[in-house]
Amino acid sequence: MDLEIKPDQLKVLPHHQYVTTDGISPSTVAPSPIDQFRIWFKEAVEGGVVKEPEAVALSTATPDGIPSARMVLFKKLDPRGFVFFTNYTSRKSEEMLANPHASLVFYWKEVHRSVRVIGQVEKVSREESEEYFKTRPYGSQIGAWASKQSTVVQEGELQGRVGELEEKFGADVPTPEFWGGWRVVPTEVEFWIGKPSRLHDRVRYLRVETTRDDQPQWKIERLAP
Template structure:
């Protein structure tokens, strides 16, 4: 295992890209309210580097509300084709408007219109409601210029812990824990399964 967990993640992620049939960037994101009530959902990590793991979302969503109350989260990548997973815990920070805008502008036009059209997690009468809103927005924003909604943006999970898990025979799985120290260095340990 590489002494740098970001380098180790990149190596595994490249293998997942080559072998995972769909969405290797899909990750379970766990958040919790201030009083500890948890929730989890799948999101897509769109950027990962030495600063952390970035995902984008509606800023009026449950996850955004929970992150405002409790800015810590856990991520779980599970790559079934490799029989591996990576668990990450850390603090969460908002990305800059420039980062959100750059990613938003890179999305297909339909996805940009959908960001405007969907009142995320609210009850709606039927699918036709969403389709009608998209058609209305299509007329409002002809061409490629769809502005960034003020209720849409990104978050970065800044890891303070990684755990790399590998399936092994007889349930003697390998678990490699990396914990960030106060000086920024990573301490490694092999954990019992």
């Protein structure tokens, strides 16, 4: 990447063009975006070149429409949608409680692919949250209790809590009541492949509104790059 740097400005100059041999179209993708994502994610993991395929940008908004975005870790795909876990008192959770819509963006730079998801959000069951919490490393379990996510902390305060909680819980850390999973139930999913001259392949799934939650149907279209 080349930069033009001036005292009051930084400019990214034209650089790498995508060179990809694969492509997608409405006629080649799976009938369901859930199935198509499963195919792409499996390829991203098994290909061994994507550094962190589960990293995903999550965007939420207040009821007034003020957006915020951050990176989270995608943890589960089920027939309803995309699941991640977090503190239920965090900024993102508070925004989703007040405005139950969100978007996700996966970007797999190494294979020039991206997936964008828009949908409604819902909490996963308590049983699902507890099941996943038990698989987390001990430090992450303690960290979930120690961090009052998105609040201001003083230097050394977090480390002090960690020590107290390790003494309190020992090796058996329970799932916090204020922690658990969210599921993004998609109404729109776009699959993107970078192509030369910015003439990217884009295929979008739009959920047919009249279809049932447990049996959604999808309209599949090509979008202009």
